[in-house]
Amino acid sequence: MVYANAMLAGSFIVAAIGAQKDLRLWAAALVLHLVGYLALALRPHLPELAYVLIANLAFGGLLSLFLVGVNRLRGRLSGVQWTVWPVVAMGVLAIIVTDYGLRTKLISAIMLLQAGLLLRTTVGYRRENVGRRGAELLIAGALIWSAALVVRISAELFGWDNSESVSDSTWSQLILYLASLSATILIAISVPMMLRERSEAALQASERHYRRLIESSNEGVVIISDLMIRYANPAACGLLGAPADALIDRPYLDYLHPDDRELSLRVHQLRLKGQGDHQSYEVRLRRRDGVERWVRMNGVRYDWGGRPATLAFMSDITQQHQEHEKDRELAFVDPLTGLDNRRRLLMRMHDALEQARADNHLVGVVFLDLDNFKPLNDKHGHAAGDDLLIQVGQRLRQRVRSTDAVARLGGDEFVVLLPGLGPDMEAAWSKARPLAEGIREALGKPYQVVPVAMRDESPHLERVITHRCSASIGLVLSHPGEIDAQGLLDRADQAMYRAKEAGRNRVSN
Template structure:
């Protein structure tokens, strides 16, 4: 009996040892490990039956119930199923009187083990020694009852009772051994995971509670330059850079003690002495009793990130081309200077610089040369200022210099700023050597002074910019101080601009017509002139709003509204014989002509209104055609194909040449009023008009003279071949209904036209009624 127990104990030990090897070997292959476990438990049962206690023939007492129940408990259905099949197959092969009881033993052990596993996984029972002992007793009591169901001898009965005393203990022992194997397997896996995680791209460091280094990974060595052998056993303070004071480390340790965690940016020192920034995270490790056992630190070298942040910050605050401050940094420094001036009472000055003729250099020599020149200008500005001054580039060729600590008295500060500005003009006016190219370029400077925060930083820059416009208007290469009247003018212009936008939305812009007559004195058409029927200010002439509309990019909307109303009027006139032959001339801005969809929009407007395109004449100025002559010619030909006619306005005042007049699909030349006004006294004007008429005759073009104010001018124009006329002599710009009444009245009812021009002072007073241009023309 003792020998039998020793043999079974050795068998179970062997099973445990083999199971341990199985877990290690097949750790990464769960299915293979399960299969091998099933085979190990099965063949253990077979060996156990080979050395079993056999009180009578065919009746076998062994530890298979212990092995199979534990196989089910720890391995599950697959392991216990394989083991049970192997054991059952061998028991069937052995046969004998107790075969069926032995098979029942196998099945019952597996089922009971699976039941135990089921309840254990759901947390209903544990796997401690007590629970295993109870389970072993239960299994073997049931086995004993199973044996009692079959006739056995007294010796067999005594043997089964002896097994009842031994097998529960064996169950506890085997269960404890298998649980330990499973626990060690889990620990090894977790250690492997931890070791793998430890060797990450982050530097890792493990210290004891006194910050003595116990372990580090390869990433730590790569970051710091220290090998593990050089740092293990030493204090982590060997990495200290000296940049952080005692208060920094005290705050870090206080947070670690309070929360067991700390993270932040620190500067450490590599083995070679280089100081570098890193992001450090420290966690405290405590045992189950809450005692501090270790510190685990992870670190990232953020040198590249800090460099990238510095580059981004530099781009955000400095100009990429010149390295000077940009608008954002300038605004910050101006605000600081305002605050400083408010406390000290000392003035500071903003000097807004704009290079004169820079665009020509760009166009002539290319943007690469322009960029080189800007860098040289930035260098000269930097050399001419102190370190406390600020030099900024706002864009293109615009620079701003801010000088501080001027005098506390306004006039003295202005004198200092003026002297500095003159020195800058001299410095910037010297020749620039760009490789083999020698360039000269001047600058205009606008200056504004400040010593408090009564204006915002943006407003101060705007003031200096307004002053520079005055400097350029004064002839360039000079300087001007900001005058509050400039701001008042700008504010008025902005208010007018907004009012124009509102007026366009409300369609307050209306056409006035100035008659155009032939040599027989018959009205053959009219020029459409824009007027603004303002709800509060009354009727406004173009001199009030055209310049602002052009600067704001609104003049094309005004022109198109005039076109739309002209087309509508032509459609109405088409229905009456008295007006069907009349034409309307509409001024066209360059912006409108060069719009990509202008041709389509105009043709659609003609179609929708029902106007006769042959009665619509578009007046263009010769200078606007020079911007893009091929595009202008192409658009004019498209419109000419549909019957629209063209007139060149202000002929003789621009760059007229026979070459481009031959290219353009023109119908009419319009003599500018500046020549007509000088008749009959000025012989040069007469010669120019005679040349224009001769040119028109050779090109088979119609000629019309504008600004005719006296009978002498009218007669002289007729004598030299002009056949169409427009001016105050024949009628001022008038509303539509007044023009139509004049056209439709009987000839004998037509009033005598004025024989003399109104006085010059009166004409200047009526500048708002300028007729032949959108701009002011006082003598028409």
């Protein structure tokens, strides 16, 4: 029996020193169990008081430690009075009670109380953790221990046992020893099971918790393994425009814009190597219904069924992207006419000159200023002037080629960029001048202007303002190999002033 207890205690100590720190308390209890039986085994070599005191303190201490251990598994702290005082009482009884029979009955009663508390606590743990086999084994051990103690007390009370000292080998002592060993074996088996079951329950609870968080998240969450979608939460299904069962085991690249697939694949492969965690990037999702959504992708490496995967998070940034594009567009567009502004015009001119140099072509610039615009503003207000400027923009769009660009520089100044006029200077002039003359003729026709104050009403004929407004136009061509966009624009501006000085409503070089 001593050898069996030594083996159990030793195995628990090894496990406790290793990964299972929660086993330390139980290892200490088994060590006390071993100490108790060693004291009994060495009783021929020890004073009676010594081995009786050591054995009682050891057995009382191990039951107290078992009780503390179960309470810790329940997440509770047992009261000091139920763990300390039984041990103290058993030690005092071992010292002051010399009558073997009385001492046996009192100490057995205390141990029975401890076993009962252990049984009640374990039953409570079992009730809180349905289906726990480890707790059931511990309950069986506590019941065996309690039953043996009841038999021992009954034998003393009813005279069934005539032993007069611990050294007497009687049937009741044999039952108690065997029951103690059996209970200890059951407890030794039950404790690792209870710890494992507790860990599994905690893991399952954690998984349920995080699954609820993911399922209720407004952010799309997908798991990608072997380039396939393995999981998609409801938010991701909404972004991808398909239910979960239609997404699972489908190639995730199918749901990305073709231009964004290479980037996404590269980041996915980096994450699989553990090098791209939390690297964010923006891609376009292409849904089955044809709708595109901009999302910001982020993620980390993840294990899915033993296979390397990525846990990806998708934040819908479609609205922000649209607003950004709108702001970006406004930075290059004249808000009144919708034409290019000076900033975009210079960018287009620079690109056109670079291309012209590469192709050995010429570029033309038409710079125009309205001749009779200020009197309209002065007499009818800026609302009427704005209406005329809008109509000027519309007429310019109608007169230019699809390859030309139209811009408003501000006020009543407009520019038309004429790229791709060919390599020959004379041929380029023969193309550019008719375009400039056509613009002059189109802008010279009368305008029907309605002031803003009248636009919400049904305009009558007498409320419509008829205004004539010609244009002075400067036309220039780039020099071969010229790349100075601002210089070319300045030359066109100077040519426009020459048109004004020459009498207006004309095209000057």
